[in-house]
Amino acid sequence: MMNLNSFEVTIKCGYCKSKNVDVKIIDTNSTAIAEVYCNNCKNKEKLKMETEIAMKQVYWDIIEQSKQGTNFDSEKQFHNLFELLKDRDEKFIRDFNDEWSGISHSYIVSDRDEYDKLHVSNGGIVDGNDTFYMDFGAWLVSQGEKLFKRYLKYGYQEVINYIKMNDIKEVDYTYECMDYVFQDLAKYKGHEYLTGV
Numbered sequence: 475m476m477n478l479n480s481f482e483v484t485i486k487c488g489y490c491k492s493k494n495v496d497v498k499i500i501d502t503n504s505t506a507i508a509e510v511y512c513n514n515c516k517n518k519e520k521l522k523m524e525t526e527i528a529m530k531q532v533y534w535d536i537i538e539q540s541k542q543g544t545n546f547d548s549e550k551q552f553h554n555l556f557e558l559l560k561d562r563d564e565k566f567i568r569d570f571n572d573e574w575s576g577i578s579h580s581y582i583v584s585d586r587d588e589y590d591k592l593h594v595s596n597g598g599i600v601d602g603n604d605t606f607y608m609d610f611g612a613w614l615v616s617q618g619e620k621l622f623k624r625y626l627k628y629g630y631q632e633v634i635n636y637i638k639m640n641d642i643k644e645v646d647y648t649y650e651c652m653d654y655v656f657q658d659l660a661k662y663k664g665h666e667y668l669t670g671v
């Protein structure tokens with residue numbers, strides 16, 4: 475359906491080659507070390523990864539952590555994201571922000587027709603322009619890797635199913651705006667913006 479992009483990271487079990495693995499990054503100092511657990515054959519191994527790929531996993535992990543205990547309350551998740559990032563150095567936050575923008579770009583721009591099916595004018599669930607392209611787009615990123623990959627693979631219906639299945643309130647999936655966290659972080663670090671100057 476859609477072009478899979480650079481955010482698609484495929485890690486396989488070194489023993490049975492299954493893709494059904496849990497990946498945990500345990501060290502990113504020089505080369506990144508990941509611990510890979512295979513859900514298929516239960517093989518556990520350590521793997522050296524390219525740092526860039528490993529960092530994508532780290533960002534997704536942070537997003538996943540920010541969802542914990544929120545029961546899809548976006549206000550709470552926003553607060554969690556801020557707390558998880560505020561003590562990171564500025565480069566880390568900037569890189570995370572870049573990655574975040576890239577993911578949001580993949581949602582919205584990689585196949586515009588597919589994304590637009592989520593708009594009420596096409597029978598979807600979100601109205602407005604800014605709300606649809608900015609707030610909802612940022613919220614989608616904040617829902618994590620699983621939904622992102624399923625969207626790229628199966629399309630807009632995955633998002634509708636996800637919202638229904640989890641009984642997520644409109645006020646939460648149109649939350650304004652999850653990526654303002656980067657502005658708040660910039661202020662917290664004493665700048666107007668994270669990029670520039």
Ligand SMILES: [Zn+2]
Pocket residue numbers: 487488489490491492512513514515516517
């Ligand atoms: Zn395996």
